[in-house]
Amino acid sequence: MKNDLLLQALRGEATRRKPVWLMRQAGRILPQYRRLSERVGSFKTMVQTPDIACEVTLQPIEELDVDAAIIFSDILVIPEAMGLPYEMEKNKGPVFPATIGTAADVDRMIIAGEEGVDYTVKAIKLVKSALNNTIPLIGFAGAPWTIFAYMVEGSGSKTFTLSRSMLYNRPEMAHALLHKITQSTINYLKAQVSAGADVVQLFDTWAGILSPQLYTRFSMPYLQQICSALQPTPVIVFAKGAFFALSEIAQLSCAGMGLDWTISPKFARDMAGNNITLQGNLDPCVLYAELPFVQKATLQMLQDFGPNRHIVNLGHGVYPDTPLDAVKCFINTVKQYKI
Ligand code: 1CP
Secondary structure, eight states: OOOOHHHHHHHTOOOSSOOBOOTTOSSTTSHHHHHHHHHHOOHHHHHHOHHHHHHHHHHHHHHHOOSOEEOSOOTTHHHHHHTOOOEEETTTEEEOSSOOOSHHHHHHOOOOOGGGGHHHHHHHHHHHHHHTTSSOEEEEEEOHHHHHHHHHHSSOOSSOHHHHHHHHHOHHHHHHHHHHHHHHHHHHHHHHHHHTOSEEEEEETTGGGSOHHHHHHHTHHHHHHHHHHHTTSOEEEEETTOGGGHHHHHTSSOSEEEOOTTSOHHHHHHHHOSSSEEEEEEOGGGGGSOHHHHHHHHHHHHHHHOSSSEEEEESSOOOTTOOHHHHHHHHHHHHHOOO
């Protein structure tokens, strides 16, 4: 591969410079995405049409020259493949018209095979061929706990009362659903790897709303099952807000750990030890500042992580209204930085 900085960093090798990509790099920060999205008119159509998903995946490669592509899809394709369809409401986000509340609801969910998300698998094949071995392609899925939260709540939530209380009140039912999500996710990610994904990332976006005890019981075992099943493919686990679980996550069979911006690089390294690559973690809001400040904050972060085992990213997905020149300033600062 022409540029395999990302894979080198995940293997723990010294790199000539640090690799950089952005969570949500394919999306509304790019004018070409906004144009295409207006023309197509529906987010789900974009995700489910391999040619379009391929085009959107490649847009940030052309515009930003990042060191990895991430396949354009969504974490909510898994609940849909299990039997719980979602709708994407304009300016509101994803909503599930039906949700999981009873044991009978859990029983109705199927363990999805790869055919349930064949459109993403097809899109990966198209992207792989278009990339022509220039940079790695990242596949992804939601972590079981985060998917569980959407299936029970029906959307994002301020308090996640339904999903969190289910862990206390109906633990067996919760485990039954988490098991089905995990098996579906393993099938899906294995298909992504067979189609050409070089790395996979698990997004545990709602990790930080669980107590450490609940996280250990209801998220960690399922993350481990997925990481083990995918060996030897490098897996990156991004558990947002889970400062309390960093040392446990570092013990999973994963090559990398994503960090949100609330965690200092030193704290993360102390908790995680030296056998894992850290990814992150500039506050996405730094990118609303003047360019000299963006550059300064980025340089500080590069230094704080030290020379090795670091993949540069933001601490969460880039926000849709972020100025593009700040995004480019961030990326160029990383590329010019001498380790
Ligand atoms: O470029 C990329 O990163 C690839 C595309 C990608 C990824 C990795 C999309 C496209 N979604 C995701 C992951 C995803 N989806 C996560 C995990 C990462 C995170 O924490 O941001 C989550 C929680 C979702 C669910 C989701 N999809 C939300 C959040 C809902 C909430 O709880 O408030 C939203 C708004 C979406 C829609 C979506 N997915 C992707 C895009 C580009 C969009 C915006 C749709 C649009 O406006 O065009």
